[in-house]
Amino acid sequence: MPTISDSSTAAGDGLEPAPASPPRPESLRELFVVFTLLALRGFGGVLPWAQRVLVEERGWLTREQFTEYLAFGQLLPGPNICNMAIMVGDRWFGWRGSLAALGGMLGMPMVVVLGLAILYGQVADDPVVRRALGGMGAVAGGMIMATGFKLAMAQRKRWRWLIFGVLAFVGVGLLHLKLLWVLAGLAPIATLMAWLALRETAGAASGKPGAPGSGRP
């Protein structure tokens, strides 16, 4: 299936003509507008749109960076997509950037959701509306899973580590375990194993095996 590996590099290819410095938001206003627009397109979940816009359209983040931000955001309290806005904003504009990105993520969608709440009272029991929402849910689920797949393709060189992803999927998706327990169980083990693996690599590289932190000159 060559199309899949093609698409995993397509983001970079589309932005090849850019100069040595990677693309970045030029102003707080641009940050705010980009986050507003990606949030407003986020029917059934903002995550697929965040990946599409920040990685594929704007090129502000690589797929690896996006995954790393997501991982960090999931580890901390708060909605992970809002945590991502805070981190992405801060990356270029400090706390002002965090406020601009988070404000964009929540501001206009808040107005929309309040408008929908007023409308909803009139159509909540309409079977056509119910079925339409069901069809949107089926699509949204596919979009989110495809986003996970694309992020996984970017980790191909470290494919062994994806076993932790499989375990998380089985725990949360299939067994319906509480997210908090899955995180509390898997995150320390994954971090510890990664720490040991990195120490080994660093030790082998410097010829001093087993000395933590001594790998760097």
Added chain:
Amino acid sequence: MNTSDAVDLFLRFAALSLLAVGGAMGTAPEMRRFLVDERHWISGVQFTDSIAIAQAAPGPNILFVTLLGWQAGGALGAFAATAGLMLPSSVVTWSAWRWKRASEDAPLVAAIRLGLSPLAIGLTASAGWVVAAGSNHDDLRMWALTLVTAVIVATTRLNMLWLIGAGALLGALGWVG
């Protein structure tokens, strides 16, 4: 809702904020206990519908909290609930992120990057699975729609709004679901 009610709402939601690891939905039962059972500010049906509306609307699902506050006490309630739930977790996230940026070469940060990225991927896949299962139940045509969507999104750069629109149309016409 008077000012002291709003302060109360803010503080209760602020306390829940730091417990919302991996998404705010895990704290929903506690919100329900406070708003519906304890204070009788909203009904159980209003509570459930708020979650459904926020999930159907564009934007982060966390906005169900804004709806809860709105129904409990208008604009003041909406502000108190949203600010309460977002403020503490955002400050913690921002501080932790600052720490991470300052210690980018630290072994622990490198280990988090290597070890936790796959975990984030697995959790993303589960989120998609849970959303799909909630809509599709045992309907094979719905699952086919999910599968086709996943393949299209993974292999093309088609604007995903077309897919959402197609899903709504197929549902409304009764071809799936």
